[in-house]
Amino acid sequence: LKGEARAATLAGVAQKDASPYELYYWPGIPGRGEFVRLVFEDAGVPYVDVGRVPEAEGGGVPAILRLLAGERAGPLPFAPPCLVVGDLVLWQTAHICHWLGRRFGLAPQDEGGQLAALALQLTVADLVGEVHDTHHPIAGSLYYEDQLEEAARRARLFREERLPRFLSYFEQTLERNEAGAGRVLVGAGVTHVDLAAFQVLEGLEYAFPHACARLAAQIPRLRALRERVAARPRLAAYLASERRLPFGESGIFRRYPELDPA
Amino acid sequence: LKGEARAATLAGVAQKDASPYELYYWPGIPGRGEFVRLVFEDAGVPYVDVGRVPEAEGGGVPAILRLLAGERAGPLPFAPPCLVVGDLVLWQTAHICHWLGRRFGLAPQDEGGQLAALALQLTVADLVGEVHDTHHPIAGSLYYEDQLEEAARRARLFREERLPRFLSYFEQTLERNEAGAGRVLVGAGVTHVDLAAFQVLEGLEYAFPHACARLAAQIPRLRALRERVAARPRLAAYLASERRLPFGESGIFRRYPELDPA
Numbered sequence: 001l002k003g004e005a006r007a008a009t010l011a012g013v014a015q016k017d018a019s020p021y022e023l024y025y026w027p028g029i030p031g032r033g034e035f036v037r038l039v040f041e042d043a044g045v046p047y048v049d050v051g052r053v054p055e056a057e058g059g060g061v062p063a064i065l066r067l068l069a070g071e072r073a074g075p076l077p078f079a080p081p082c083l084v085v086g087d088l089v090l091w092q093t094a095h096i097c098h099w100l101g102r103r104f105g106l107a108p109q110d111e112g113g114q115l116a117a118l119a120l121q122l123t124v125a126d127l128v129g130e131v132h133d134t135h136h137p138i139a140g141s142l143y144y145e146d147q148l149e150e151a152a153r154r155a156r157l158f159r160e161e162r163l164p165r166f167l168s169y170f171e172q173t174l175e176r177n178e179a180g181a182g183r184v185l186v187g188a189g190v191t192h193v194d195l196a197a198f199q200v201l202e203g204l205e206y207a208f209p210h211a212c213a214r215l216a217a218q219i220p221r222l223r224a225l226r227e228r229v230a231a232r233p234r235l236a237a238y239l240a241s242e243r244r245l246p247f248g249e250s251g252i253f254r255r256y257p258e259l260d261p262a
Numbered sequence: 263l264k265g266e267a268r269a270a271t272l273a274g275v276a277q278k279d280a281s282p283y284e285l286y287y288w289p290g291i292p293g294r295g296e297f298v299r300l301v302f303e304d305a306g307v308p309y310v311d312v313g314r315v316p317e318a319e320g321g322g323v324p325a326i327l328r329l330l331a332g333e334r335a336g337p338l339p340f341a342p343p344c345l346v347v348g349d350l351v352l353w354q355t356a357h358i359c360h361w362l363g364r365r366f367g368l369a370p371q372d373e374g375g376q377l378a379a380l381a382l383q384l385t386v387a388d389l390v391g392e393v394h395d396t397h398h399p400i401a402g403s404l405y406y407e408d409q410l411e412e413a414a415r416r417a418r419l420f421r422e423e424r425l426p427r428f429l430s431y432f433e434q435t436l437e438r439n440e441a442g443a444g445r446v447l448v449g450a451g452v453t454h455v456d457l458a459a460f461q462v463l464e465g466l467e468y469a470f471p472h473a474c475a476r477l478a479a480q481i482p483r484l485r486a487l488r489e490r491v492a493a494r495p496r497l498a499a500y501l502a503s504e505r506r507l508p509f510g511e512s513g514i515f516r517r518y519p520e521l522d523p524a
Contacts, residue, residue, distance in 0.1 A: 075378035075448065076435055078385045090377050092384040099377065115352050115361065116337035122354040122384075123340045129391070137399050137412065139419035150399065150412050157401035173338055186337065 019046035024064045024082040027051040029251035030203075030244075032093045032128065033081045038195040039097050041238040043104035049243075051080075093128075094121040094196075101192030108187035116186045117193050120173065124196045127166045131200075131207065132252045134158045134259055144256070155259035159211040163204070167219050170197060174221040182221055183228070190229070197222065198229035203253030208260045281308035286326045286344040289313035291513035292465075292506075294355045294390065295343045300457040301359050303500040305366035311505075313342075355390075356383040356458075363454030370449035378448045379455050382435065386458040389428045393462075393469065394514045396420045396521055406518070417521035421473040425466070429481050432459060436483040444483055445490070452491070459484065460491035465515030470522045 021040065025033025033051075040047040053059020067084070070076045077091035083100070090096050098118045101107040108114050132140075137154040138147040170185065179188045186193055201222065205212045216223065230239060238244055247253050283302065287295025295313075302309040315321020329346070332338045339353035345362070352358050360380045363369040370376050394402075399416040400409040432447065441450045448455055463484065467474045478485065492501060500506055509515050 070434065070438065074374065075381070076431070076438055077381070078388075078431055088374050088377055091381045095377070095380050095384060112336065112350050115350055115357070118357050119337070119339070119353045122357060126340075133395070138416050139423065141419065141423055150415070153412070154400045157403065161401065161403055169338070169340055172332065176332065176338055 019048055020085055021045065021047040022050050022084040023047050024050050024067050024077075024084065025080045026064065027060065028245065028248075030199075030247060030253075031081075031251045034245070035093050035124075035128075035196050035199055036081050036083065036096050036100070037243075038199055038235065038238075039100045039104065039106060039192050041243075042190075042195055042232060042235050043100075043106060044234050045104055092125075094118065094125040097121050097192045097196060106190065106192045106195070108189075108191060110187075113187040117191050120185055120193045121196055123166075123169070124193070124200055127162075127200055128203075128252055130158060130162055130166075131203065134207075135254050135256060144254075148258075151256075151259060159208060159260065163208065163211055164215060164218075167215055167222060171219045171222050174225065183225065185225070190232070194225060194229055195235075198226050201226045203247060206247040207253040207255055209255075210260050210262050281310055282347055283307065283309040284312050284346040285309050286312050286329050286339075286346065287342045288326065289322065290507065290510075292461075292509060292515075293343075293513045294387075296507070297355050297386075297390075297458050297461055298343050298345065298358050298362070299505075300461055300497065300500075301362045301366065301368060301454050303505075304452075304457055304494060304497050305362075305368060306496050307366055354387075356380065356387040359383050359454045359458060368452065368454045368457070370451075370453060372449075375449040379453050382447055382455045383458055385428075385431070386455070386462055389424075389462055390465075390514055392420060392424055392428075393465065396469075397516050397518060406516075410520075413518075413521060421470060421522065425470065425473055426477060426480075429477055429484060433481045433484050436487065445487065447487070452494070456487060456491055457497075460488050463488045465509060468509040469515040469517055471517075472522050472524050 023033065023036055023040075025031065025036070037049070050059045050063050051061065053063070055062055064080060067077060067082060068079070072084070072089070074087065075089050077089055079091065081093055081096060082089060082091040083096045090099060098107065098121055101117065102114065107117050134155040135144050135151050136142070136147065137150040144151065173185050174180075174182050177184065177186060180186070184190055184194050185197060229235060247255070285295065285298055285302075287293065287298070299311070312321045312325050313323065315325070317324055326342060329339060329344060330341070334346070334351070336349065337351050339351055341353060343355055343358060344351060344353040345358045352361060360369065360383055363379065364376065369379050396417040397406050397413050398404070398409065399412040406413065435447050436442075436444050439446065439448060442448070446452055446456050447459060491497060509517070
């Protein structure tokens with residue numbers, strides 16, 4: 001993207017030529033791209049949300065498809081979200097969040113903490129993948145309506161086994177993190193991992209309100225973390241803005257009542 | 263593990279107290295642990311394969327379960343494979359391979375190459391996850407026999423859509439990598455990503471011989487990469503040794519003829 005095409009959705013305000021950071025993600029859904037957006041927004045660093053730049057200005061879905069088709073020199077990304085920063089290109093959500101988190105002071109400074117942060121962020125990504133597969137257990141290329149029975153079966157086991165497993169794991173991780181006094185997942189300060197935990201809890205409560213309500217009493221630290229992250233000034237402003245996309249019926253987190261019975 | 267407990271399966275020969283690297287992975291299957299083993303074996307760096315150390319010497323499954331139960335101070339790993347090196351603990355296969363690869367000279371030296379290497383390794387991990395889900399599309403906690411119909415349906419879409427998509431992507435990545443003259447996936451020399459590509463091709467040919475045969479003509483560079491990796495002296499010795507575990511009926515890669523019709 002060049003020149004006018006940078007009239008993008010930026011952190012705080014729309015600006016032109018304000019940032020070298022180009023995020024490529026499907027417009028219209030929070031999806032996996034939202035984990036990356038939260039790092040930019042919390043850091044207050046402007047970024048170009050290419051998928052949401054008008055096509056006439058070089059953005060939109062065609063710009064994403066050109067990147068995936070390999071028109072750019074260098075490594076070929078496999079799937080969005082992708083991040084382009086000058087000559088660098090990254091893909092894989094957790095990897096992008098970790099790299100940005102280190103740049104923006106949203107990561108531990110010691111090696112052990114950084115290693116744990118990436119591992120935790122990848123564990124969040126695994127949970128996100130399992131959420132996706134509750135409504136698409138057979139194939140992402142099929143409609144949900146074409147895999148209803150399988151989805152019902154997978155979602156039940158997700159609610160009963162996997163969701164408690166993941167949430168209790170993160171709760172335990174908070175509890176064990178003495179450096180953070182149980183308030184952050186790794187190290188002493190807020191990191192990209194805490195932002196990701198916030199987002200996955202937001203999505204889970206949207207998609208599985210009943211299952212989450214049943215587990216709420218078991219994850220007090222995680223719920224408090226979510227509240228604290230949401231109250232961080234820059235994030236609170238973002239969450240109240242039009243830049244924050246709502247969950248819907250075509251992303252990772254979907255509210256299908258039949259997959260989350262009362 | 264201490265003292266006698268280090269009488270482990272080490273790169274090259276069994277040695278005691280020969281390595282600070284402790285790999286925690288379920289014994290008896292290559293699984294995701296094999297991607298980590300290949301980095302050690304190719305680098306010629308001794309490691310303790312804790313799951314294969316006798317229980318009487320502090321190893322085996324009980325040692326893995328103790329690590330996952332949090333008996334060790336520091337970050338709590340979510341699932342094997344896990345790597346413990348002194349005070350450091352890592353989990354998530356791709357993360358471990360990337361970290362070891364950088365230590366052992368099996369990673370690009372420039373930032374762009376390192377970023378691509380981790381992204382590629384994570385893309386291999388995604389493929390591995392999709393292979394797993396061909397035989398366990400509903401839940402890992404159920405037997406394959408309890409999800410036969412769903413597995414047949416998912417496996418068909420994996421063979422027809424996802425497998426060609428992943429393999430053609432890696433073929434294209436090889437083709438585009440001018441620094442490596444099309445012989446390695448990223449940078450100029452062999453990296454942990456090439457070892458992972460080798461292993462996933464080994465597993466795919468075991469699990470889906472017919473589907474792989476149909477795609478073979480479309481991935482000449484990838485097939486040549488696999489041959490070159492297998493011929494690397496230390497890896498060739500490892501692959502011929504008893505340390506190399508065969509694929510079977512209880513790992514990621516399983517040969518169920520009904521999931522790969524001729």
